[in-house]
Amino acid sequence: xxxxxxxxxxxxxxxxxxxxxxxxxxxxxxxxxxxxxxxxxxxxxxxxxxxxxxxxxxxxxxxxxxxxxxxxxxxxxxxxxxxxxxxxxxxxxxxxxxxxxxxxxxxxxxxxxxxxxxxxxxxxxxxxxxxxxxxxxxxxxxxxxxxxxxxxxxxxxxxxxxxxxxxxxxxxxxxxxxxxxxxxxxxxxxxxxxxxxxxxxxxxxxxxxxxxxxxxxxxxxxxxxxxxxxxxxxxxxxxxxxxxxxxxxxxxxxxxxxxxxxxxxxxxxxxxxxxxxxxxxxxxxxxxxxxxxxxxxxxxxxxxxxxxxxxxxxxxxxxxxxxxxxxxxxxxxxxxxxxxxxxxxxxxxxxxxxxxxxxxxxxxxxxxxxxxxxxxxxxxxxxxxxxxxxxxxxxxxxxxxxxxxxxxxxxxxxxxxxxxxxxxxxxxxxxxxxxxxxxxxxx
Numbered sequence: 312x313x314x315x316x317x318x319x320x321x322x323x324x325x326x327x328x329x330x331x332x333x334x335x336x337x338x339x340x341x342x343x344x345x346x347x348x349x350x351x352x353x354x355x356x357x358x359x360x361x362x363x364x365x366x367x368x369x370x371x372x373x374x375x376x377x378x379x380x381x382x383x384x385x386x387x388x389x390x391x392x393x394x395x396x397x398x399x400x401x402x403x404x405x406x407x408x409x410x411x412x413x414x415x416x417x418x419x420x421x422x423x424x425x426x427x428x429x430x431x432x433x434x435x436x437x438x439x440x441x442x443x444x445x446x447x448x449x450x451x452x453x454x455x456x457x458x459x460x461x462x463x464x465x466x467x468x469x470x471x472x473x474x475x476x477x478x479x480x481x482x483x484x485x486x487x488x489x490x491x492x493x494x495x496x497x498x499x500x501x502x503x504x505x506x507x508x509x510x511x512x513x514x515x516x517x518x519x520x521x522x523x524x525x526x527x528x529x530x531x532x533x534x535x536x537x538x539x540x541x542x543x544x545x546x547x548x549x550x551x552x553x554x555x556x557x558x559x560x561x562x563x564x565x566x567x568x569x570x571x572x573x574x575x576x577x578x579x580x581x582x583x584x585x586x587x588x589x590x591x592x593x594x595x596x597x598x599x600x601x602x603x604x605x606x607x608x609x610x611x612x613x614x615x616x617x618x619x620x621x622x623x624x625x626x627x628x629x630x631x632x633x634x635x636x637x638x639x640x641x642x643x644x645x646x647x648x649x650x651x652x653x654x655x656x657x658x659x660x661x662x663x664x665x666x667x668x669x670x671x672x673x674x675x676x677x678x679x680x681x682x683x684x685x686x687x688x689x690x691x692x693x694x695x696x697x698x699x700x701x702x703x704x705x706x707x708x709x710x711x712x713x714x715x716x717x718x719x720x721x722x723x724x725x726x727x728x729x730x731x732x733x734x735x736x737x738x739x740x741x742x743x744x745x746x747x748x749x750x751x752x753x754x
Contacts, residue, residue: 314356314566315364315476318395320419322411325403326431330459331355331368334469356569359469362476365566367395392418397425397475399468400451401459404432408445416449425475428454429468434461485537488530489660492541492571492600494564494591499579500607503643505529505542508652535653543567568594572663572704573601573656580608580622580640584629592633599705601663601739602636603655610642635731637738659738665706667734669699672708679729686719693717696748707742715747 335355433456457464543564574595685693
């Protein structure tokens with residue numbers, strides 16, 4: 312069900328982060344010529360030969376270090392090794408085989424996982440230098456010469472990785488099922504909510520934060536529809552992720568968001584909104600998922616006449632970057648309003664999947680541009696020719712204009728609000744793709 316996981320491991324400063332950035336095509340990992348810069352595992356989705364997989368960048372392994380941070384990095388790397396389907400062991404041509412390389416190779420052999428040995432910094436094209444052949448001494452088979460900085464040899468490396476991918480036996484649910492990821496910080500009641508909607512204890516519930524280690528699926532069928540609820544490990548702040556297994560749990564939580572159709576962002580009513588809630592919600596928003604904010608443990612709050620309205624107004628400020636998201640106040644413990652959650656899930660799923668005809672879309676565009684003139688700059692005015700919707704999940708609109716540089720963010724937000732007022736689109740982000748056409752027609 313989950314994508315294959317490829318862990319890039321090795322001692323510090325051999326180029327793991329550079330290789331990671333090259334594979335994912337963007338600069339996600341910090342690259343600096345100082346050992347120990349990457350302290351947390353960083354992960355991203357990649358694709359090779361039409362097969363998607365997750366690549367995990369790890370902190371460097373220093374097997375015999377007593378330094379607290381380096382020891383923690385080693386534990387993270389050990390966990391990545393334990394959970395990975397394939398391990399890329401990266402070494403450095405310039406330093407040659409070191410004692411730490413031998414120690415890491417022994418650790419990897421004990422794991423029993425497929426290992427792809429790569430020798431980095433082979434920057435010249437052609438036959439590798441004589442120093443390359445000493446890496447056979449690690450006893451991990453034929454090394455592959457690569458240059459993470461320039462991309463040389465990366466195709467050979469990916470072909471070798473591809474050989475070890477498990478069979479693509481992903482369990483795909485019927486389209487009738489709505490996949491719902493329940494996400495949030497540890498100990499906000501995610502497992503309790505899953506058990507409540509399932510009507511039985513399917514997931515361990517404990518007051519100890521971090522009880523749920525992996526994403527687990529619970530199928531629920533009722534009069535509202537068919538659902539797959541994905542319970543995830545709580546997503547902590549990186550500075551608070553001390554126990555090694557939780558690093559991998561964060562990866563599972565993000566992958567659960569990727570798999571989902573709807574994300575229920577669970578917030579503890581007794582704690583309120585936190586910075587980490589914004590991180591969790593922000594990831595779901597970036598992935599274009601339909602979202603609901605559920606405030607759990609509402610039964611434990613002392614209330615006056617306006618308590619709910621005041622709490623909701625505060626949340627609207629906190630979630631100003633997701634102004635489209637609906638709120639629901641529930642108690643997983645007592646079942647209060649949990650039944651209403653199903654109708655809300657169905658509704659935001661429909662909104663996320665909504666398709667608007669080009670004709671109706673351009674009627675709204677015509678009204679909006681008549682009501683508020685498009686912006687101009689130095690005598691040049693933005694002209695919007697027409698809009699169309701090429702895709703859903705989330706609803707994505709292509710806007711054809713004369714000058715993309717004149718299409719300011721504020722006017723995009725105005726058009727988005729007009730579209731939302733007309734068609735709803737509650738609970739779903741909206742994407743705009745700007746296409747420039749007729750640059751000479753700008754007067």
